[in-house]
Amino acid sequence: MGAFKDLLEKQDIIILDGALGTELERQGYDVSGRLWSAKYLLENPQIIQDLHEDYVRAGSDIIITSSYQASIPAFVEEGFSLDKAHEIFKETVFLAQTAVKNVWRGLSLEEQKQRFYPLIAGSVGPYAAYLADGSEYTGSYHLSEEEFKDFHRPRIQALLDAGCDLLALETIPNGAETEALVHLLAEEFPQAEAYLSFTAQTVSAISDGTLIEKVGRLAQSSPQIMAVGFNCTAPHLLVPLLEKLKQVCDKPLLAYPNSGEIYNGLTKTWQDNPEQNLCLLDYSQLWEKQGVQLIGGCCRTRPEDIAQLAKGFKS
Secondary structure, three states: OOHHHHHHHHOOOEEOOOOOHHHHHHOOOOOOOOOHHHHHHHHOHHHHHHHHHHHHHHOOOEEEOOOOOOOHHHHHHOOOOHHHHHHHHHHHHHHHHHHHHHHHHOOOHHHHHOOOOOEEEEEEOOHHHHHOOOHHHOOOOOOOHHHHHHHHHHHHHHHHHOOOOEEEEEEEOOHHHHHHHHHHHHHHOOOOOEEEEEOOOOOOEOOOOOEHHHHHHHHHHOOOEEEEEEEOOOHHHHHHHHHHHHHHOOOOEEEEOOOOOEEEOOOOEEEOOOOOOOOHHHHHHHHHHOOEEEEOOOOOOOHHHHHHHHHHHHO
16 A cells, blocks of 8 residues: 555545546446446446546546445345455456556557556445445434444455455545444555545534544544545535534645536436536535545536546646
8 A cells, every 4th residue: 555645645636537427327327226336336437447448538537436335234135255255346446457458558658657546545435335225315324333334344444455456445424434434444444545425414513423523533544545536416505515624634735626507316316406607627626725635526427527627726
């Protein structure tokens, strides 16, 4: 480990990638099941690799694995053994690594000199993603700290075993789960580097109502959490959220929101949001002024959006 720290120290703006599941859906693939985009790890992994390649070409400095919706219990419930579930998680890293290698080989030496070799972030989504009921937008679920650790431990181990460069603890809506993840890293994965990214529905708290100041202090307390911020959150909320976070945490900030549309977890549909009035690049330029270093997109953003970010910040 150490690659993420090195990138943070050497590059002023780091471009993340964009949506995976909603982009596959836009391309005509069915992601309506419980495994969401993770089902294609089993059925057609090439389409996931191809999308990773699109994001590398667009200018992403970090490629996030397709393990967000995946979990060991979900794969076991699909009939796979624990060993096979572990291998599927490792495959999410291998697909991203292969995508980076393929695109990198096609760049000229001059093009390679102009960018860092993209890193692989192992996606660790919340327990809510396993529930597949939209509760990653509410945080309305309850486990003990040990239960949270038991859920996250095997997939973190698999992602690290496969050689991901960092962990993306992303779309976290629950304060107790945040605390469990921070403790789990410290106790069992002390060499792992990670970033921590929350969802929020208001400007004062993450989705379950835990105050920004509380989760910000948790992030600040962990030497392994090297950046912190928000994803899959409406763009217009991020300026005040980031300001609150900065009051208690001096780590690099990140922002990769959804498109600004409103997601209905029951109907699994997206609706227009009248408060959304800027494009991702315009919003990102505002966040940069607040000190945001890692910028990208989440649900409903596309490779074209990431290409605009790369052009806007690096050309």
